[in-house]
Amino acid sequence: MQLIKLNAIDSTNNYLKKLLLETVLEDFSVVVTNHQTQGKGQMGSDWVSEKGKNLTFSVLKSKTSLLLHQQFMLSILVSLSILKTLEGYNIPKLSIKWPNDILSDHHKISGILIENVIKNQQIEFSVIGIGLNVNQETFEGLPKVCSLKHILGFPVNKEELLHKLVKNLQRYFRLFSEKGAAVFTNEYESYLFRKDKPSTFMLPDESLFTGIIRGVTDSGKLQLQLEDATKEFNLKELTLMY
Numbered sequence: 001m002q003l004i005k006l007n008a009i010d011s012t013n014n015y016l017k018k019l020l021l022e023t024v025l026e027d028f029s030v031v032v033t034n035h036q037t038q039g040k041g042q043m044g045s046d047w048v049s050e051k052g053k054n055l056t057f058s059v060l061k062s063k064t065s066l067l068l069h070q071q072f073m074l075s076i077l078v079s080l081s082i083l084k085t086l087e088g089y090n091i092p093k094l095s096i097k098w099p100n101d102i103l104s105d106h107h108k109i110s111g112i113l114i115e116n117v118i119k120n121q122q123i124e125f126s127v128i129g130i131g132l133n134v135n136q137e138t139f140e141g142l143p144k145v146c147s148l149k150h151i152l153g154f155p156v157n158k159e160e161l162l163h164k165l166v167k168n169l170q171r172y173f174r175l176f177s178e179k180g181a182a183v184f185t186n187e188y189e190s191y192l193f194r195k196d197k198p199s200t201f202m203l204p205d206e207s208l209f210t211g212i213i214r215g216v217t218d219s220g221k222l223q224l225q226l227e228d229a230t231k232e233f234n235l236k237e238l239t240l241m242y
């Protein structure tokens with residue numbers, strides 16, 4: 001595994017994307033840092049992580065042979081790789097909050113930001129950014145966030161954890177090329193947070209409604225059973241209240 005360790009950087013995703021323009025990198029090359037000064041989260045948010053305590057890293061995936069419209073499969077494979085790794089640490093009540101937050105019980109432990117380089121409708125490279133709360137003890141103002149140390153009661157070796165995560169990513173991408181999409185979509189859906197339970201959602205105009213999560217579409221939309229029909233929503237269209 002080609003591993004680039006940086007003491008500090010704005011964002012490992014940005015660094016890896018720039019490096020990609022200058023050099024030829026091995027598949028599954030990893031950039032990891034102790035400190036991100038401008039860590040990026042989903043939908044333009046920030047990813048804040050205490051210096052030296054957590055894992056903040058990006059993995060290069062090249063040659064996925066996925067087309068642009070299949071990009072949600074990346075979220076599925078990455079979410080499952082993280083979840084399976086954490087199962088190995090006996091983290092309880094693991095689930096995936098659509099589209100790709102990893103929760104233990106009601107608390108977020110890990111977030112994923114995937115940025116793709118597209119050429120002719122094909123995903124040429126994916127930069128898979130992962131933030132995983134490992135040994136941070138307090139998350140001020142973030143009541144729904146926690147770390148592995150919180151849950152386990154002891155610190156976790158970050159290097160070992162990183163190696164296990166990358167191994168599982170490699171395994172899931174290999175299995176995907178052998179087995180195809182359906183089996184992984186099913187596995188992902190089996191871990192969906194609040195699946196088959198009546199839940200409250202908020203629309204952009206802040207109105208609330210109740211629906212039941214039934215699954216995801218191939219393009220990654222959330223399928224919600226409403227009173228009279230099943231409807232599909234994308235990420236910008238609703239927030240799950242929990």
Ligand code: BTN
Nearest residue numbers: 011040041042057111112129131
């Ligand atoms: C989210 O849940 O909002 C996604 C968070 C993704 C954070 C990781 S940390 C490593 C990589 N570099 C970034 O700037 N972001 C991702």
